[in-house]
Amino acid sequence: MNIHEYQAKDLFRSYGIPVPEGRLANNVQEVADAAAAFGGPVVVKAQIHAGGRGKAGGVKTADSPEEAVRVASSMLNHALITHQTGPEGRVVRKVLVERKQRVARELYISITLDRAHSRPAIIASPDGGMDIETVAATTPERVLRQSIDPLYGLTDFEARRVAAFLGFSGKKLHGCARLLKNLFRLYQEKDASLAEINPLVVTEEGELLALDAKLNFEDNALFRHGELATLEDPAEEDPLEREARRFGLNYIRLDGSVGAMVNGAGLAMATMDLIKQAGEAPANFLDVGGGAGAEKIAAGFRIILSDAHVKAILINIFGGILRCDLLAEGVVKAAKDTGVNVPVIIRLQGTNAEEGQRILKASGLHFTVAENLSDAARLVSEVRTK
Template identity: 50%
Template sequence: EYYLSFVTDRSSEKNVIIASSQGGVDIEKVAEETPEKLLAQPIDPVVGIQSFHVRNIGYFLGLNSPQTKQLNGILIGMYNLFTKMDCALVEVNPLILTEEDDIKALDAKVNFDDNAAFRHKEYSELHDPREEEPSELEAKKWDISFVKLSGNIGCLVNGAGLAMATMDIIKYHGAEPANFLDVGGGASVEQVTQAFKMILSDKNVKAILVNIFGGIMKCDTIADGIITAAKEVSIKVPLVVRLEGTNVELGKKMLVESGLNITTASTMKEAASTVVSLI
């Protein structure tokens, strides 16, 4: 049994074929325990897949010439699917060699790149909502980026980069984030309210950290949205808010004077250490 997949390596700005002689198992485990059994073959997107790519992979997998010719058709088909359909992943696991010397794909997985959905209307026809986390489906309706995680500190942030940094600093202080949540730069009160509802639907959440940079939106507008949403949702867990940007002092003043149990913080470090201490 073998493993084959196509992914994009953003650091090298190339597509990559991942191949292994250890198919039918978790490829992450193979990479960690026996990395010598894993081959990463880069492909220049300008020239595409070439015959020498196939020969390299066939040699690495220990295939003979007739078997490599069969592999050629499979790899070209996978590559065409990966590029033409704007996929994030095309995976065959396992790829098997039968007793009759035939190479066959027994199972496959395809992930589409959501950023290309605007030019692939057929994506929606293949969508099966039963395969997704219900909270993530709800988030899409509200144009919120949401991924459920296994921690106990809910995160409400604007901007994907800031959201990642927020999760990192929570982990740095010894806790685990319960979600990735990006409400975007121009979030409405309704979106913030829905974000709180999604966070609180997770029974593991013991506290919430709101980390907002007021660039497009002013901090007082954001504070008003947080206060309105907090009142409507009736938050029972500790809520720590860190604001930065235009009208930040006014925004903090509004939060303090709201009468709600909201703890404000000036820096990300202070916000993270505070929310971790409250759980």
């Protein structure tokens, strides 16, 4: 689960991580009030669940309340397009107004899961304000990865090592180490999957501040954190992904035109590769799971068809726990309910595959049944070129 920057900064404050003074504004009047209260230059920041806001014009400075209003007017209720939003962008419904800081240095720190070593890791660089991937690719010596033993947590020594790498010494080194330990405590206690500050700045007055804040939380651990559930913003979610979650489906919307329904994440990835090899692009990742019933299958089918970009559907099922006859019943029900008007290719193998094919043929609906994966790839290519 993602949250907004202003929400992440509220959590930062509660864990002793310094952030700039700021106010959330839902309209231009609140922007004017906030800018007037600060009595000096401010920064107006669009609040959407996407990175790259600064490059896209979603972070702007203003020297007066009047200018802050003009800046905010260009953001509020307009779509902001970044490299993470896709071409449709995200509508800005609120902005964060902060007192502008006099920045001397910009740094980067984050804590995330190092999957290769099955433990958390701090990633730090003295080159903040940039994409860390770019820094790692061009100047890898400027990036430090500090692995953390989950049994011991972030030790004082490790925190000081990261602070020293960032160029701190003396009291400032210990101040940075405390910030890092507080950030790790937040990451661990809240079951975060990412805690990122980019940039962490040193002001001209020598103060450390988290100028930006990004927190992602592990969905499977949210049952332990009722207080985090209130931070979710449904307006920032894809409506189809939200509907899929209601039925317990693993669905991610993509940019292609061939919808896919598969049981099992590995088979889903292979199916998307299959669609690409056929010269097309998948419209979604949809794993219905091993124990899906007819109702769940029907919901998945309806969700795929709700995407106006879908021009064909490939259903690829290897029947094990999920029986092919149940899959067929669900697909037939959903097809009759929705009045499907795009080609549907189905490949069934495994438990009750023959019965599943019989149900499909007896439905009176037009489905194309593939004999195997190669046949499915050929059929995908054929139906999309017709």
